Amino acid sequence: MVEISLTNTRTRTKERFEPIDPKNIRVYACGPTVYDRAHLGNARPVVVFDVLFRLLRHVYGEDAVTYVRNFTDVDDKINARAAVTGRPIRDITEETIGWYHDDMDALGALRPTHEPRATDYIGQMTSMIEDLVAKDFAYPEQGHVLFDVRKFPEYGKLSGRSLDDMIAGARVEVAPYKRDPMDFVLWKPSAGDQPGWDSPWGYGRPGWHIECSAMSAELLGDVFDIHAGGIDLQFPHHENEIAQSRCAHGTEVMAKTWLHNEMLQVEGKKMSKSLGNFFTVRDLLNQGIPGEVIRFVLLMTHYRKPMDWTAEKVREAEATLQGWYNLTDGIEADSSMDFLIVDALADDLNTPAALEKLHRFSSSSAARLKSGMRLLGLKDAEETDWWRTTIVSLSSTFSTGDTPLYLSEIVPFLEKWQQLRLAKNYEEADLLKKRLEGTGLSVIVQPAGPVAIVPHGFDPKLLEAIEL
Template identity: 70%
Template sequence: MVEIRLTNSRTRKKEPFAPIDAADLRVYACGPTVYDRAHLGNARPVVVFDVLFRLLRQVYGEDAVTYVRNFTDVDDKINARAAETGRPIRDITEETIGWYHDDMDALGALRPTHEPRATDYIAQMIAMIEELIEKGFAYEADGHVLFEVRKFPDYGQLSGRSLDDMIAGARVEVAPYKRDPMDFVLWKPSEGDLPGWNSPWGRGRPGWHIECSAMSAELLGDVFDIHAGGIDLQFPHHENEIAQSRCAHGTRVMANTWLHNEMVQVEGKKMSKSLGNFFTVRDLLDQGIPGEVIRFVLLMTHYRKPMDWTAEKAAEAEATLRKWRALTDGVEADTPSPAVIAALADDLNTAGAIAALHDLARAGDAAGLKASAQMIGLLGDGMGGWLAEGPDLTPLAVRFAALREAAKASKDFSAVDAMKQQLLAAGIEVRMSAAGVELIPGPGFDAVAVEAMS
């Protein structure tokens, strides 16, 4: 069997993956808070851990892997959006979950085995909080229930932070009902129109962190194989998950392996609304960038390195996919290449897997290329529609035809030749006949160069 090695954030080492039960692998990834469209940074963990899901299914069998990714549908951001718009919270969360599914489907991500919603697991959260209080790890104060961080000596081990250093560096005002500045909320009161559920501590709602602990325990058990998410969640979210889960269940670990993907940049800068480089997956799709191209760009960089989205990478990805689809059109997929599987088994080295795909293409192994690309979610039969539609080159064809007609009259074809060279350099085949001019995207099609010509 292929040996998979993963970099475990908990131990800071690349380790052989040893499942608790090879016939029942269990993976949890933190999902979105459903109040708005998913941006490119939200999409990266979806694609990265979709590749992990595919790899585990390839090595251990499809029926052996259970993958859980949650929806946070109770949160103050959702409450704020409801207050701003005057819309019911349920309408907002249902609409946003629909958007999320549409956008992640466009990226070729498989649906997880389970997609639990936090509001369906309130009873499990209350039960876990009661357990933590009974065991002396949590306390009630001023209508809140808080986890007492000092009671858990291992707090900070995942993120490598000292508790005292964290307190010294804190710049937030400490709530008066906290025994310690680092204690975090498990339950808080709800008043007025805010969502709330009856509990032993009054009507209220859960804190953010408790939901993942409750849902993962319910669906995967007290200890499971892999917990995954973005590096931005490592502290405090994942640190708090570990604390409350281990204390509630009395276990040595919550998950054996922790995986964290790095952040996304745009053209070398942090993605932010203030810089004007913040965009959602839907923004890119609406701009005509195919989901398959977005997925390819996300996989070009190893998950543990910052990923820089650039127009140049998108053009490169599109050109490569055009070549590969032309090579594999009508070909029956064979079995995935051992070189591609080996790259993925080496800590999800997607860049190495893509390099192996290029090797298959150069060797003319269309069947192996198709099977191997499909293993990482590319060249799927349902994702090639964008290629069939193709870009709208009509304006360029009209302009070229006009230059050609003018050249016939003046006998000066220099402008025609110059534009033809531009088109060829952009990967566009130029066909001229008595019927007119036809421009056809070729394997080296460069969308960025075409846009510059338009």
């Protein structure tokens, strides 16, 4: 069997992955807070851990892997969005979850085995908090319940911070209901216009950290194989998860292996709205950047290294994929050399090395290239059309494949152009041709009649401004 090695943040070493139960591998990844579109930084862990999911399924079998990624659908950001828009919270979260699925599907990410919503697990959260209070790891105060970090000596081990150093460096006002500045909220009171649930401590709602501990325990058990997320979640979110989970369950670890992907930049700078370089996945898709290209760019950098999204990388990824799709269109895949791709991924999810193997296949075997692309979650050529160079004529549509593109939108203009030429109305014919070419089309006359050559990324909506 393939030997998988992963860099464990908990131990700060690259370790051989040895599942607790090879027939029941359990993985948890922190998901989005559903109040707005997912930005590109949100997409990086989705793609990275989708590769992990695919690798584990390939090595151990599809039925042997359970992957959980949650939706945080109770949060102050969601409450604020509801207050600003006047929309019900449920409408906002339902809409945002739909957007998230659409956008992550476009990137070729498989749906996890389970996608729990925090609001469906309030009972498990309150039970866990009650347990922590009963064991004297947490205390109620002024309608809140706080975790007492001093009761957990290993607090800070995941992020490599000492508790005293964290307190010395803190620049936050200490709430009057806290015994210690680093104590964190497990439960907090809700006002009448805020979402809330009845609890032993009054009407309120859970803190952020408790939800992942409760849902992972319910769906994966007290101890599971891998917990994953962005490096920005390492502290305090993952640190707090470990503290409350281990104290509640009395275990030595919460997860055997912790994986964290590094942050993303845009053209060498931190992505931010103030710099004008902040964009969502949907923004990129609407700009005509295909999901496969976005995925390819995200795979070009090892997950443990900071990633820089650049226009040059987008152009490189698009050109590479166009070439690969032209090579692999219509052929049968050959999986005989898949082990080379699997070996690269098994070495701490080394996606750049896997892409290099695909580059070698592209010059030696298109069939092996096609199979290798599938392992990285890249669609087959036959499943997507953006890469095709298309020729539209009055009689038929020809392309590098057999999918008609833009036929109904373009043919009426070709018919009009032909009518003008046959009527020797060359001035209007030339004007129509000029307008069509202004949309990006190339319009020419062939022996069989007029033809339009459609470029990659053509937007047929541009034709709406041209009168027939």
